[in-house]
Amino acid sequence: MKIELIERLSKDSSQKTLLCVLDGLGGLPGPDGLTALEAASTKNLDELARLGSQGRTLPVGYGITPGSGPGHLALFGYDPLEYEIGRGVLEATGIDFVLGPDDVAARGNFCDIDVNGLIADRRAGRQSTEITANLCELLSQIEMNDIEIFVLPVREQRFVLVLRGNELSALVSETDPQIEGARPSVCEPLNGSVAAERTASLIRRWVNAAHDLLKERNQGNGILLRGWSVRPNLPSFPVIWKTRAAACAVYPMYRGVASLVGMDVINAGGNLSDQIQGMTEQWNSFDFFFLHYKYADSAGEDGDFAGKVEAIETFDRYVPELMELNPDVIVVTGDHSTPAVMSGHSWHSVPTLIAGRQVRPDEQVTFGERSAIFGELGQFPANELLPIAFAHAGKLAKFGA
């Protein structure tokens, strides 16, 4: 649904919607010919499937393998081809850094540079997060006129660089050539604007200063920057939907994407039990909850089919507690598929179910990829899932007389 139509049709409702995202939920058959979701023992999700209806979402489009950013934007109702989150912004957001509207962010790597100035290891031997934290502190000493600079450790060799000031632009080139044996690229403006020229010149000076500070080191004596970006101009989720929306996610990146669209972030602790407690405490303060569960994706990324089965079974055990919150509408889906046999995200559709009072049931009694083919909801773009859910929650007015 287009944003303009959402704004026109959305209305207040006292009903509560719970969107459960099992990251990387969809899969491909494992050793016994069943997918992880099909193989998992999920009596509670199956009961929801029996009461509700199923379908299959396409996160970005046919044949397109989504990153986590677009996968979640789609689940929040935004067309991920229209609204893009750059890598630098996603990374900054992923460490809970609150980006200002004019901040320019990049994802950085510490790397190894040999005596000839060539990149020997793009990841500096995957140096520890601790070393990266120390080096970020060191690089934070670099000062430049007029702009504020943030150098923030992420994990292992990764860090985020944020430039804050007037007249900055993200239309500058990356310094990471993305191959070893090459020289780090020189940052250049990507258009003729004053802001791009100025930003590229600031970055060149900053990179030189950084390399000066790092040059005596054996490992991590260089830096590579990519994914220059500014915060996307996303219409506010609470405003367009006239809702009070809360995000409950253990991993910062998902809190980050939710806060980029204007959701409030509530306490998620470190596991599903903590998350349910956090939602219970805030149940009366919000009418939309986004619950993120990471471990189906993690196991899939690791190629661990049994681990993915287990992660899904763990989630299933918490479904009764989620139902005790008494959501009017509950949705269970994923942001994309992560088949363990592929050890990565994939383009395949995502099994999705919805349960609630006005759901039209289908004949399926288990939740899974093959059941979902026969589901009431059919196959549809993931960014239409939220309108469907909110329709069931009484949040969409009639269109036309």
Added chain:
Amino acid sequence: MKIELIERLSKDSSQKTLLCVLDGLGGLPGPDGLTALEAASTKNLDELARLGSQGRTLPVGYGITPGSGPGHLALFGYDPLEYEIGRGVLEATGIDFVLGPDDVAARGNFCDIDVNGLIADRRAGRQSTEITANLCELLSQIEMNDIEIFVLPVREQRFVLVLRGNELSALVSETDPQIEGARPSVCEPLNGSVAAERTASLIRRWVNAAHDLLKERNQGNGILLRGWSVRPNLPSFPVIWKTRAAACAVYPMYRGVASLVGMDVINAGGNLSDQIQGMTEQWNSFDFFFLHYKYADSAGEDGDFAGKVEAIETFDRYVPELMELNPDVIVVTGDHSTPAVMSGHSWHSVPTLIAGRQVRPDEQVTFGERSAIFGELGQFPANELLPIAFAHAGKLAKFGA
């Protein structure tokens, strides 16, 4: 998928994709209540259906009956509503005539004109191809300043007229009123441009000269021209997909459409056996093969249900030989439906199957219109089929971080 997105996400892959197009594949039930595809004995296609997944493509849109041009453009990944191939261009392409970028082409008919100057028979009694060839040679004598003129026989009373020169335009009116008993129309410019004015004037002079040369004849003493068009500006298939693409088609029109999008045409001989030999010889030189098989459509057009069954069974017998080529991804589909009971193209969806390593299987074990309803791929626009196939061949990078 939009062309811009294809260009952004496509990447090299060593995997090979084989697109088999059974022209006019989809149908309606025949005497026993089964469609030709359902009635045909197709153990090899059924085995692919068992291993792979099925769906249904919509070539142009709901309710739209496609011509062969748009049907194939969609299968090659182009939105057929955005890219149109004019009738003149399609006809020229169909006789292996290589159009220059500025050539203006029309489809011509020889017709019978009576003593009052009215059209008595729009098709000159469907005069033989041989007579048409002789008349085209006669009309090739007409010379005009500054432009080159090609008059080329097609089949029966049909021919192609191509004008080559500077400042020509296809924005001129047709001379074929498409009814008998009317006078041939006079060619007029369709806008006020110098090129359209000039082209219309050249065409009027050419038509008068042609009628002078033909006036003594009893049959075929006139000509009618329609479908003025120039080569469409189609983004190059090999460039946008970063692939080496080969077309293997017995009928020239399909070679023509493939070459309009930039595919290489390889030796197809006169039948499936020759085609497979041609592909075998070129297997290492390309990573995408378009194999065209005409006879399902021909039988459908003739209203010959049994013939269509037989044509599909013939194709099925060659499937093992195709599989010996060892494609990583194989797709079997049609460019449109041609139900024998309609003796023509139709708007119905087209049963489609895909098999390969990362295909998510469904529960279907036979290939057919009704099986495809329950397939993993669902119902989708035909121009999304190639992105799906190429995703399975590892040719599409992840979208977003």
